[in-house]
Each structure stands twice: as structure tokens, then as C-alpha cells.
Amino acid sequence: MQLSRGKAKTLFTVKNQPQQLIMHFRDDTSAFNGNKIESIPGKGRLNNLFNHHIMQHLRSHHIATHHIQLINDTDSLVHSLTMLPIECVIRNRSTGSLCKRLGIPENQILDPPLFEFFLKNDSLGDPLITKSHILTFNWATRTQAELMKSLSMQVNRLLLPLFQQAGYILVDFKLEFGYQPSHPNNLFLADEFTLDGCRLWDSNTLEKMDKDRFRHNLGNVLQSYQTVATQLGIPHIHPS
Numbered sequence: 274m275q276l277s278r279g280k281a282k283t284l285f286t287v288k289n290q291p292q293q294l295i296m297h298f299r300d301d302t303s304a305f306n307g308n309k310i311e312s313i314p315g316k317g318r319l320n321n322l323f324n325h326h327i328m329q330h331l332r333s334h335h336i337a338t339h340h341i342q343l344i345n346d347t348d349s350l351v352h353s354l355t356m357l358p359i360e361c362v363i364r365n366r367s368t369g370s371l372c373k374r375l376g377i378p379e380n381q382i383l384d385p386p387l388f389e390f391f392l393k394n395d396s397l398g399d400p401l402i403t404k405s406h407i408l409t410f411n412w413a414t415r416t417q418a419e420l421m422k423s424l425s426m427q428v429n430r431l432l433l434p435l436f437q438q439a440g441y442i443l444v445d446f447k448l449e450f451g452y453q454p455s456h457p458n459n460l461f462l463a464d465e466f467t468l469d470g471c472r473l474w475d476s477n478t479l480e481k482m483d484k485d486r487f488r489h490n491l492g493n494v495l496q497s498y499q500t501v502a503t504q505l506g507i508p509h510i511h512p513s
């Protein structure tokens with residue numbers, strides 16, 4: 274049974290397994306809080322396989338993730354979680370909204386990496402918030418807020434070299450976390466890690482390989498996603 278339909282993924286309940294969900298990756302691609310929406314045939318499959326690869330890598334390095342297993346080309350089995358209504362963003366280079374907001378020049382190396390919380394609320398344009406907002410408005414506990422930050426930093430430390438070895442700069446990315454109600458201090462990395470939710474530049478040419486190609490009409494969106502997957506050694510990424 275369908276549980277929810279977001280902009281890019283649909284969640285389904287699993288018969289006799291209330292603790293699990295099926296996450297279906299659609300071809301739908303959205304940007305600017307849903308104001309630009311298109312279907313990119315094959316993207317759902319690519320994102321599902323890409324996400325599986327990254328989640329497996331993180332799990333093998335002791336990050337708790339919601340990902341259980343691949344079901345087929347476009348679907349994965351995940352743990353059903355209570356989601357925190359927060360997006361965690363890590364930035365290793367300056368670009369995008371950070372440059373606009375603070376007048377920082379593009380492509381500065383950010384050391385230490387910058388960590389930011391955003392409220393997940395499309396109608397408000399996902400505003401930047403602080404830990405103080407989170408505590409005052411009860412969007413998460415202090416422990417959860419601290420865990421979100423330390424887990425995001427850990428993920429960054431694991432993924433920077435993974436992408437670097439494949440020839441890419443991990444410029445920035447967004448993570449979401451959730452928990453099982455019986456263990457609220459045990460956070461799982463949830464949602465997805467795909468090229469829809471990060472910025473990835475070619476190390477030599479600084480060519481954009483991520484959803485910015487879609488946002489800014491640069492073309493070859495699927496081809497770029499496929500190239501990155503090939504460089505990472507993800508199996509079965511070519512159209513079946």
C-alpha cells in the first residue's frame with residue numbers, strides 16, 4: 274500500500290512487516306522547491322543503484338543506515354523510521370545559496386567543512402535554522418541535534434576519499450536522519466544519498482556532474498549520473 278509520494282520517491286508499506294518500507298525511486302526530477310519538475314527516464318533506476326552503493330559503503334564503515342537491501346532496479350527495502358524534520362548540509366567548497374547568503378566567493382575550500390541545519394518545509398523554502406531553533410521548537414532533542422552533526426561529519430570523512438579516488442570533488446551534500454520510536458537516541462541515516470542531493474565536480478575540469486545540470490539546463494543529466502556511477506565501479510549501471 275502506498276504510504277507517501279514525495280517529489281522523487283514513493284514509499285510503500287510492506288505486508289506483515291510494519292517496521293519496514295519499500296522506497297521506490299521515480300524518474301521525476303524536481304528543483305527550486307518543486308517549481309521545476311521533469312521526468313528523466315532511467316534516473317530512478319540509477320539513483321536506486323547509486324544510493325545502494327553509497328549506503329553499503331557507509332554501513333561497512335559502521336554508519337547505521339535505514340537501507341536493508343535492493344529489491345529490484347528501482348526499489349529498496351528500508352527500515353521505517355520517524356523522520357526528523359531537518360536537512361543536514363555539509364559543505365566542503367563554497368557555492369550556491371551559501372555564496373548568495375553570505376557574499377562568499379565561489380569555490381573556496383571550506384576547512385573545517387561547514388555544517389548547516391535547514392528546516393524541511395517546502396512552502397517556507399527550507400530555511401536555514403540553528404540548534405537553538407531546533408531546541409526551542411522541539412524539532413529534535415539536544416542529543417539528536419548533536420548526533421546529526423557528528424554523523425554528518427563522519428559521512429563526509431568517509432565519502433570525500435571515495436569520490437576523490439573516482440576523480441571527483443564532493444562539494445556539498447544533504448542528509449536526513451530518522452529513528453525508531455523505542456530508541457530516539459539511535460539515529461539512522463535515512464532518505465537517500467544520490468546525485469540529486471549533492472554537488473559533485475570533476476576534479477580536473479570542475480564540470481558539474483550532479484543535479485545542478487538539471488537545475489541550470491546544462492543537459493546530459495543522465496549521462497553524467499551514469500559516468501559517475503561507472504567511475505565509482507557501481508555494477509549494472511547501464512540501461513537494461
Ligand SMILES: Nc1ncnc2c1ncn2[C@@H]1O[C@H](COP(=O)(O)OP(=O)(O)OP(=O)(O)O)[C@@H](O)[C@H]1O
Pocket residue numbers: 278279280281282283284294339351352353354355356393395449451463464465
Ligand atoms: N526510512 C524512512 N522512513 C520513513 N520516511 C522516510 C525514510 N527515509 C526517507 N523518508 C521520507 O520519505 C520521503 C521521500 O520522498 P521524497 O524525497 O520524494 O520527498 P520530497 O518530495 O523530497 O519531500 P521532502 O522535502 O520531504 O524530502 C521524504 O519525506 C523523506 O523524509
Ligand SMILES: [Mg+2]
Pocket residue numbers: 279280281
Ligand atoms: Mg526528498
